[in-house]
Amino acid sequence: MFAFFRDVRYELRDVAVTVGDDVAFGHGFGRLSGTSGDGTATDGMWVRVTFGPRRDGDGGWLIAHDQVSVPVDVLTGKAVTDLRP
Template identity: 65%
Template sequence: MTTAHDVIRQQIGKIVDGIHAKDLDALRRIYAADVVSFDVEPPLQHVGVEAKLKNWARAFTFFAEVSYEVRDLTLTVGDDVAFGHCFGRLSGTLGDGTVTNGMWVRATFCFRKIDGDWLIVHDQASVPFDMSSGRGVVDLDP
């Protein structure tokens, strides 16, 4: 029997697959229409699935080949709301042929069961920052 935990893990897997394929339509099916995203790039929030997909489209322009790795995913699941956190890393081969290991970010996903589907209604990606310089610290590994 497939549990809600299993279904949500599959949704996270679809994010990984969608990013690898640069498939915006596949990613669209994972997010709620009114998703609110606190991503690593400005502005402070991106509201709606079109804004979220615009971020992914912009990221894809940098990469000839791209992958996304999820590590240490932890989920808490209720009847119609769930949240999870993990470390995520976007990496690949840039358009000029440079291979990049990317950087690890802290990722949080909030899901809501909408019409029987577990969809992301909020996500956040962040990096720690050095308080003395005010700069993000992007060279850490989990």
């Protein structure tokens, strides 16, 4: 996905994280935007993000799970891409 962009911005909002000794869980909203390779600027769209980091053997954190979803209009079955948090 990032190869599509000449320059890229990633914004996170309303992030909540619960942390345990060796695993954590987080969720919020993310928006990927920037300028494509042909120079077209895009504001992107907001998506729901969830992630699950775990401690590695050196005490640092690695993301073991990452998921992104787009809201769906249940009546039409189509993605809703113009929502904002």
